Amino acid sequence: MLKLNNVTAAYTPGAQVLREVSLTLAPQEISAVVGANGAGKTTMLRAILGQMPYLSGEIRLNGTDLSGLPAHSIVSRGIRAVPEGRGTFPSLSVDENLDLGGFSLAGGRREANKKREFARFPILEERRNQRAGMLSGGEQQMLAIARAMMADPALLLLDEPSQGLAPIIVDGLFGLFEQLREEGVTILLVEQDVGRALEVSDCGFVLEKGQITRTDSGQALLNDPSIRESFLGIA
Numbered sequence: 618m619l620k621l622n623n624v625t626a627a628y629t630p631g632a633q634v635l636r637e638v639s640l641t642l643a644p645q646e647i648s649a650v651v652g653a654n655g656a657g658k659t660t661m662l663r664a665i666l667g668q669m670p671y672l673s674g675e676i677r678l679n680g681t682d683l684s685g686l687p688a689h690s691i692v693s694r695g696i697r698a699v700p701e702g703r704g705t706f707p708s709l710s711v712d713e714n715l716d717l718g719g720f721s722l723a724g725g726r727r728e729a730n731k732k733r734e735f736a737r738f739p740i741l742e743e744r745r746n747q748r749a750g751m752l753s754g755g756e757q758q759m760l761a762i763a764r765a766m767m768a769d770p771a772l773l774l775l776d777e778p779s780q781g782l783a784p785i786i787v788d789g790l791f792g793l794f795e796q797l798r799e800e801g802v803t804i805l806l807v808e809q810d811v812g813r814a815l816e817v818s819d820c821g822f823v824l825e826k827g828q829i830t831r832t833d834s835g836q837a838l839l840n841d842p843s844i845r846e847s848f849l850g851i852a
């Protein structure tokens with residue numbers, strides 16, 4: 618579905634943040650990228666989104682090379698992201714945030730998708746006229762996901778979605794990712810909560826200092842003693 622081939626990227630010359638990163642996302646699966654702070658996870662998502670030029674390598678979506686395409690053109694091909702820190706517009710209402718998520722759709726489809734997202738997140742319908750900035754952290758995360766889903770993305774990139782949320786909210790969130798997979802969405806999940814992320818993931822990648830050092834099924838990584846020690850604090 619999405620394929621990265623030897624992607625190398627740097628913010629400043631000589632300081633490579635991604636080094637020959639290669640990975641393949643299978644359609645309608647959840648894939649997790651795990652790695653320490655500063656490993657390059659967010660940078661990798663930026664590269665996929667066309668927000669981070671890469672020095673070499675290529676990124677292909679269903680065979681089409683995305684290299685050099687502007688970010689808006691990548692979004693229009695069905696890739697949507699929920700950025701770290703959520704990225705909703707706090708001074709706009711819930712409704713307006715959702716409309717922005719579906720801005721490229723015809724009015725009828727936009728309304729139908731909004732109805733679908735309100736069914737998924739009833740609390741957002743209750744709060745539809747409130748400013749997004751007034752929502753709780755969990756509600757804002759729901760809004761960010763609903764906004765991304767407004768465009769019917771084929772691929773959803775999620776950067777640290779559980780950050781700052783209460784455990785019970787996080788449970789619901791991971792259940793939601795499984796539901797979205799059932800609906801046919803391909804998900805790339807970057808998560809600090811490595812245990813939970815690998816639990817729901819079909820496939821996992823370990824990113825260390827800009828390099829992919831392990832690729833395996835989520836379950837295999839979850840059961841791997843070295844992963845358990847490095848990321849789960851279990852020897």
Ligand SMILES: Nc1ncnc2c1ncn2[C@@H]1O[C@H](COP(=O)(O)OP(=O)(O)OP(=O)(O)O)[C@@H](O)[C@H]1O
Pocket residue numbers: 628629634652653654655656657658659660661
């Ligand atoms: N805009 C930027 N300009 C220069 N360097 C940056 C920039 N953003 C990130 N970096 C550096 O690139 C490296 C990778 O950062 P990145 O944000 O991709 O890591 P991460 O794996 O997402 O970390 P975290 O788990 O803390 O979110 C880090 O060394 C970081 O300091």
Ligand SMILES: [Mg+2]
Pocket residue numbers: 658659660701776
């Ligand atoms: Mg990050």
